[in-house]
Amino acid sequence: MNTIPADLHGTYSLPPGRALDICYQLEAAILQHRIRPGMKLAEDEVGETFGVSRTVARTALQALAHGGLVTIERNRGAFVSRPTIREAHEVFEARALIEPRIARMAAAAMTAEQLDGLHRHVDAEHEATRRGDMGVALSLSGSFHTAIAEIADQRVLTQILRSLVSRSSLIIALYWHRRDTACESHSHHALLGAFSRNDAAQAEEIMKSHIVDLHSGLDLVDRPEEAPSLADVFAAAKA
Amino acid sequence: MNTIPADLHGTYSLPPGRALDICYQLEAAILQHRIRPGMKLAEDEVGETFGVSRTVARTALQALAHGGLVTIERNRGAFVSRPTIREAHEVFEARALIEPRIARMAAAAMTAEQLDGLHRHVDAEHEATRRGDMGVALSLSGSFHTAIAEIADQRVLTQILRSLVSRSSLIIALYWHRRDTACESHSHHALLGAFSRNDAAQAEEIMKSHIVDLHSGLDLVDRPEEAPSLADVFAAAKA
DNA sequence: AATGGCAAAATCGTATACAAAAACTGTGCA
DNA sequence: TGCACAGTTTTTGTATACGATTTTGCCATT
Structure with missing residues (x-):
């Protein structure tokens, strides 16, 4: 399934x-x-x-x-892959450069059907979150961004963004410190609002701060090697 | 060799x-x-x-x-690959989005050694042009752009740009109508000037118009299939 | 008990063999 | 002359075999 x-x-x-x-x-x-x-x-x-x-x-x-x-x-x-902290920064900086422009173009080109599709997308994301299926919720959250790029109808940028979004998922797996996913949901809804008004400038602005929020929501500090076999277990027993 | x-x-x-x-x-x-x-x-x-x-x-x-x-x-x-006209447009639009930012960051980070390396790069490009080795000249012209990205020290963007520059080479092979390569050379020299003054704003501006120039220098109209084997040769004999 | 080395097992790198699909060629027919 | 079709050839898709490298486990030695 x-x-x-x-x-x-x-x-x-x-x-x-x-x-x-x-x-x-x-x-x-x-x-x-x-x-x-x-x-x-x-x-x-x-x-x-x-x-x-x-x-x-x-x-x-x-x-x-x-x-x-x-x-x-x-x-x-x-x-x-295990993206480094440096790569994590660079991926979100690249997204902050590219995605606002994509959001602008998408807002200008958005049709009613496409907007409806995005609404259903966000609903599915919400539903997955509600039932605690966070893996599915996260991957839907990523595909929301690529769906916007597809609406912008820019294949080259879409392809680039796909790779960035994929890597973002790895970065989140490694460096995310379960802040509220509410901010995510809020931003996506706000984007839908701008799209519904074909407000390109505001869509661009919202997307920009959304990416910056995601970036700053990460806990980009050194993390012990994934294998907690040795020192970690010892440290955990101590504490 | x-x-x-x-x-x-x-x-x-x-x-x-x-x-x-x-x-x-x-x-x-x-x-x-x-x-x-x-x-x-x-x-x-x-x-x-x-x-x-x-x-x-x-x-x-x-x-x-x-x-x-x-x-x-x-x-x-x-x-x-034979990039389509649409892809050609998209590749240069993506470059127009990404490269000015890269030029800005490179200008801010540029050291004397790196600037010297770029000067030698442009000299080699000039030399190849002088002796009519246009293939080498063109590929050096491309690697000038990736060299700047490397100086900006942004690996993610560098990787993205590399792919765009590579595809640009294919696009030029298909759609370039031998306008003067002097504009190329002029822009690269102007960039070196901005770099030498660590003038990030101007480097960004020059790069932006350089990409736009490259884009508009293309003859992006439909072109007969690449294989001129049969009908084309016959048609040429007729004319 | 800890360390070093050696042998065995597992895994990857590459070549090759065979099956399947496409391209080509020549023939027959309208 | 033009088209259609069948057989042959060429090329790709996939599996498998074998050598090379790495990893693992064991045992001897300290």
Whole structure:
């Protein structure tokens, strides 16, 4: 069962085929935080999971690597990426540059049907949050942004944004300190308001502060290595 | 012999290895217009050329596809990409959004050594133009822009820009109508001037109009299919 | 008990083999 | 002459095999 709308999927510049399907499935799992950053994705394991040979699994992993969701180390294999603090800053700075412009263009081009679609999107996000399905809620929250880019009808920027939003999901998995998700919901609603009035200037402004809010809501300080096996357990026992 | 500086190379998120080397070589050839858009890159051919199996050649082609330089069609193979007119517009609009900001940050961060490096870069570009080596000149002109991004020290934006600059090279191959390259050279020199004064505002402004100039210098109208093999040659004989 | 090294297991890198799809060619027919 | 079709050739898609590298576990030594 997949509750994620099709437009969540990134573009992997792979021809249609099983490798692309596996990309989508792994992407969804990563974006929903069902697979954590740092997790090993062995070729054999992926191949067996999806019933294909290592050749196809490898193709999928390399495609994910090009999207930034996965990191491949020579002779060691593929791992779900762990963005550094520096990369986290840069990703949100890039979004702060690009997304306000996208919001402006989307507001100018928005039709009633598209606005309705965005409303349903936000409703689904709200519903997932209500029932505590935070992984799905988070991934819907990301696809809200890419949906806006698609309405702006700028394929090049949409593709760029997709990669940034994907990486944002990893960043949130690593550095988010469960502040209220209410601010998220509020911003998205405010954007819908600006869109409904085709108010490009205000959409741009709201998007700008929304991204800045997301950025500042992160706790971008050094974090112990993901494996809490050693020092962390010891420190935890002490406290 | 390779006259292209190392920093030309895009990032392919492949681990070091032969596939990555092949990426670099193919990239250089495409950016220098030694391989034209639309040309078929058969796996066997690539493999034999570089002395590797199809497996490795395939990996390299898929990596190039993710960078946008190559397009893979299922069961048909890999071709050097032929950006559409729409994509051409979008690529330069995206550059007009991103690069002025990059120029601003680079101007603020520029050291004397980095400025000197850019001067040498422009000199090499000039020298290549002088001796009529337009492929090399063009690819140096592209790497001038990525070099600025590297000085701005923004890896995420640099990566994005690299892909845009690469695609710009394809766009120029398809749609450029040999206006004077003097404007290019003039803009680059003007940028160096702003950099030397650490004048962020002016660097931003010059870069902005430089990108707009490049965009408007293109002849973005429909063009006959790349293959002039048959009817075109006949038509030419007629005329 | 801790450390170092060696052997075994697991995993990746690459080549190759075979199946499937597409492209090409030549023939037959209208 | 033009078109359609079938067989052949070429090229890609996928699986598998084997060598190389890394990781793991064990045992001897200190």
